[in-house]
Amino acid sequence: MINQEHSGSGDNIGGDKNVYVLPPLPPPLTEIPQNVNRYHSGTDTFVGRREDLRKIDEFLHNSGQLAITSAVKSVTGMGGVGKTELALQYALRYQEKYPGGICWVAARSGNIDLQIVDFCQSLGVYIPDDLNPRQKLDFCWSRWIDGNVLIIIDDVQSYGDIKSFLPPKNEKFKVIVTSRQRLGQLEQLRLKLLEPEEALELLKQIIGEERIDQELEKAHELCGWLGYLPLGLELVGRFLKTYDTWSLNKVLERLERKKLTARALLEPQEDEGDMTAQLGIASAFELSWERLSKEAQLLGCYLSLFQSNLFDWGWVESSNLYPHEDEEEQVDELERLRDEELRKFNLLPMIKEEGENKVLFSYHPLLSRYFESKFNQLEEGEDFKRKFCSSMVEVAKSIDDTPTQQEIEKFSIVVPHLEMIATEISECIDDDDLTWPFIGLGKFSEGQTNYQETERHYKKCLLICQQRLGEEHPDVASSINNLANLYYLQGRYTEA
Numbered sequence: 073m074i075n076q077e078h079s080g081s082g083d084n085i086g087g088d089k090n091v092y093v094l095p096p097l098p099p100p101l102t103e104i105p106q107n108v109n110r111y112h113s114g115t116d117t118f119v120g121r122r123e124d125l126r127k128i129d130e131f132l133h134n135s136g137q138l139a140i141t142s143a144v145k146s147v148t149g150m151g152g153v154g155k156t157e158l159a160l161q162y163a164l165r166y167q168e169k170y171p172g173g174i175c176w177v178a179a180r181s182g183n184i185d186l187q188i189v190d191f192c193q194s195l196g197v198y199i200p201d202d203l204n205p206r207q208k209l210d211f212c213w214s215r216w217i218d219g220n221v222l223i224i225i226d227d228v229q230s231y232g233d234i235k236s237f238l239p240p241k242n243e244k245f246k247v248i249v250t251s252r253q254r255l256g257q258l259e260q261l262r263l264k265l266l267e268p269e270e271a272l273e274l275l276k277q278i279i280g281e282e283r284i285d286q287e288l289e290k291a292h293e294l295c296g297w298l299g300y301l302p303l304g305l306e307l308v309g310r311f312l313k314t315y316d317t318w319s320l321n322k323v324l325e326r327l328e329r330k331k332l333t334a335r336a337l338l339e340p341q342e343d344e345g346d347m348t349a350q351l352g353i354a355s356a357f358e359l360s361w362e363r364l365s366k367e368a369q370l371l372g373c374y375l376s377l378f379q380s381n382l383f384d385w386g387w388v389e390s391s392n393l394y395p396h397e398d399e400e401e402q403v404d405e406l407e408r409l410r411d412e413e414l415r416k417f418n419l420l421p422m423i424k425e426e427g428e429n430k431v432l433f434s435y436h437p438l439l440s441r442y443f444e445s446k447f448n449q450l451e452e453g454e455d456f457k458r459k460f461c462s463s464m465v466e467v468a469k470s471i472d473d474t475p476t477q478q479e480i481e482k483f484s485i486v487v488p489h490l491e492m493i494a495t496e497i498s499e500c501i502d503d504d505d506l507t508w509p510f511i512g513l514g515k516f517s518e519g520q521t522n523y524q525e526t527e528r529h530y531k532k533c534l535l536i537c538q539q540r541l542g543e544e545h546p547d548v549a550s551s552i553n554n555l556a557n558l559y560y561l562q563g564r565y566t567e568a
């Protein structure tokens with residue numbers, strides 16, 4: 073719950089409005105089951121939004137389902153305004169209200185229903201194997217453990233994508249959806265840009281009061297230039313923190329010069345509506361990009377193949393990105409590029425898994441896209457895609473034939489990446505490995521007794537093998553065999 077909140081040290085910057093900086097996030101309570109921290113760690117310097125937090129709580133108390141969208145008029149929807157962060161801050165600051173658990177669902181990773189079912193299962197709810205996915209989800213809603221539950225579905229593209237996965241409307245289930253689109257079917261909290269004073273406070277939290285005071289007017293100008301968007305402010309703030317001899321004026325001039333190259337990172341429609349703000353973030357990205365070593369740039373581009381989904385650093389280490397005689401040296405070098413360059417500029421947030429000694433990462437959706445634009449200009453592109461496929465194939469191979477619930481949870485972050493290589497860049501998978509992404513996906517969905525999904529993967533596998541390898545190839549035979557085994561398992565003996 074919000075308690076000791078205090079007004080920021082910059083109470084009166086630029087006027088006499090109070091600027092709120094909330095105290096650091098409380099640690100997760102052990103008695104509240106949640107998976108929020110698996111996806112985001114939350115910022116230490118959360119400014120403003122006090123009234124929004126209160127409104128969310130009130131909304132949820134009264135009506136149960138709420139969408140956080142952006143207040144800015146734009147065709148494409150505004151990214152980086154702070155929707156995801158607000159949902160996370162709400163969840164952790166109000167966690168005691170949800171003894172039935174807080175379930176974070178990453179809509180972009182797909183399989184929304186499975187993510188919810190997995191979470192429910194992790195609460196100890198037994199879900200019969202012989203139900204189809206729809207029945208499983210309904211079963212979860214009806215057997216969920218006691219107490220109010222908060223479901224957060226992050227980064228939804230359209231209402232149609234989530235409609236059938238929403239819980240029944242009752243007192244128990246509260247839902248927050250975040251989206252760049254207007255989801256007119258739900259009650260909305262339209263998130264505004266930060267107030268000028270709040271933007272200034274955020275910058276101040278990152279680079280310190282002294283530098284702001286020295287160039288107060290330029291600091292205001294900079295915030296305006298960045299469209300008062302938290303993501304842009306964060307990027308420029310981290311840049312200024314690293315280059316602590318640079319004046320704000322110098323940064324402003326550099327940003328101005330980056331505008332032209334930055335425009336190339338935007339999608340054509342973004343050239344209208346929210347131009348200033350989005351161009352601000354893109355220019356901030358360019359500023360940091362230019363300061364990265366060639367190797368760090370390449371690594372940044374390579375990581376955009378994970379899009380904005382979670383990935384395990386171990387997969388990058390085993391990708392053989394920079395072949396090196398000494399394996400240990402390669403691992404160290406990758407870590408250095410990651411920590412001393414990408415993370416230093418706040419381009420790559422890290423997420424620590426509770427109780428696990430591995431670290432996970434994921435790009436912000438906008439940054440992932442900017443890196444992807446850079447990737448598309450690389451000569452190494454094709455080679456990177458091949459290496460990416462090989463390393464994901466190795467992960468697919470390591471999935472057990474009959475994965476346990478625990479393994480399913482562990483491997484759930486692999487699914488969007490296997491889907492990606494199987495559908496978007498399958499031409500970069502080696503002939504010898506061609507079946508593996510599909511087998512991995514198949515084992516995974518079969519482990520969740522989602523046979524419909526398994527069938528889809530195995531059919532796709534057969535088709536792609538027939539097309540690429542020819543009817544006579546042994547992999548075609550083994551793909552048919554996989555399908556036959558699946559039908560047999562389901563009792564569809566004639567088809568088998």
Ligand SMILES: Nc1ncnc2c1ncn2[C@@H]1O[C@H](COP(=O)(O)OP(=O)(O)OP(=O)(O)O)[C@@H](O)[C@H]1O
Nearest residue numbers: 115117118119151152153154155156157302303437
């Ligand atoms: N009120 C705030 N104070 C400080 N930092 C913030 C605030 N809101 C957001 N941020 C930071 O700004 C960045 C962008 O925020 P966030 O990811 O929530 O944007 P978003 O609106 O969800 O964007 P997208 O539409 O691309 O998903 C994050 O790194 C977040 O930590």
Ligand SMILES: [Mg+2]
Nearest residue numbers: 155156227250
């Ligand atoms: Mg978001």
